[in-house]
Amino acid sequence: MTASVRTTDPASTEASVRHLLVVGSGGRENALGWALARCPGVERVWVAPGNGGTAQLEGCEPLAIGESDQEGLLRAALELGVTLVVVGPEGPLANGLADRLRAGGLAVFGPGADGAQLEASKQWAKALMQEAGVPSAGHWPASSRSEALAVLEAVGRPLVVKADGLAAGKGVTVAESLEESRAAIEEIFAGRFGEAGDSLVLEERLSGPEVSVFALTDGQAMVLLPPAQDHKRIGEGDTGPNTGGMGAYAPAPLLDAAALERVRREVLEPTLQALRQRGIDYRGVIYAGLMLSEGGLKVIEFNCRFGDPECQTLMPLLGGELAAVLLACARGNLNQAPPLTISAGCSACVVAAAEGYPGDVRRGDVIHSQSLSTPQRQLFHAGSRLEESGACVTAGGRVLAVVAQAEDFDAAFASAYAGLDQVHYEGITFRRDIGHQVRRP
DSSP, rough: OOOOOOOOOOOTGGGGGGGEEEESSSHHHHHHHHHHHHHTTEEEEEEEEEEEOOOOOTOOOOOOOHHOOOOHHHHHHHHOOOEEEESHHEEEEEEEHHHHHHHTTTTEEETTTTTTTHOOOOOHHHHHHHOOOOOOOOOEEEEEHHHHHHHHHHOOOOOEEESOOOOOTTOOOEEHHHHHHHHHHHHHHHTTGGGGGSSEEEEEOOOOOOEEEEEEEEOOEEEEOOOOOOOOETTTTTTTESOOOOOOEESOOOHHHHHHHHHHHIIIIIHHHHHHHHHHHOEEEEEEEEEETEEEEEEEEEESSSOTTHHHHHHHGGOOOOOHHHHHHHOOOOOGGGGBBBBEEEEEEEEOOOTTSSSSSOOOOOEEEEEEEBTTTTEEOOEEEOOTTOOOOEEEEEEEEEEEEEEHHHHHHHHHHHHHEEEEOOOOBBBOTTTTTTTTO
């Protein structure tokens, strides 16, 4: 698709990428900071607020400003001469951070609050998909407990239950029975997810492998990244409760070049067109969570930001043009950006969590890690904190990830696990079978 040229900023894209600000504190933002700091011409990347591992990334510096402090982030970005702001998490985007920063004169990679509804409201996203003709599961919106239970009884089979708003990845129940669907409905309307559960979406259950596709876009043109697959379950053999993701790999062989082009044509381009028809100038990443079901390719959900841990997996595969490409997306002139080179190798990511995850977790345990980073292996922190003593301690559910690249998945995962064996903290939890779909027995 060819983008129409906009006169957002006539300046040379590649030559002006010098100072960047990444907003967020997770592993995704750690990986983004690392990748952007490697780009030619980039002098400094600040990560606000960052985490315990941010300062260990060459070219990166933590900035003690919370991701919800819009005015503080705007002041700091202007004072630091930031060229581009990359907003990592969905919450600040849904709350209008990109809008505020753009109003202050900054280039921002990330949609405004209007476009962030793609993730922030399941009902809104489903309506957009219907409007665009994007294939997805059948669904029933409900704004009250009685309405939802009536739908469930009328359908007469287990349904997926999704809180309408942002619920930190915990608002979805893939029910195995009618009783489980009823319990999930009751839980949502009892207030477990606050305002995110004021309404919900019921969906028909689909089965099949899932794959994630990410498009970098200026609202007109787009660049597709290699498809990735993550592992949501806490237990080996894909058992136990869902998590934010315990590991990932890319490129996922579930989608070859022809299938990826089909995703562009049938999912991403119609979605962008529907956004434009609603007057939304979407500049950022569109994350399509897809299922390859018996009935064909279906969109399970859209997100308005990079996935985590897919982002950690993908960033090492991307070339030094990344900063220029993201800036071009933010400025609305992606067709003027240099082509983004993508490594032909494989990337493997294994996440280490804290004891108790995804429930109540241990915190405050000292993280010991040897010098395991190499040109083909990275350590990205997530739920960690740097103490005044200089010790780095656990501070969240998913603590860190080790990512490795190689010519094949067997070698990549062998390297990732060898690196993870050099990381120690009390209660460390990780799966030994990440990538079982692509590794030789």
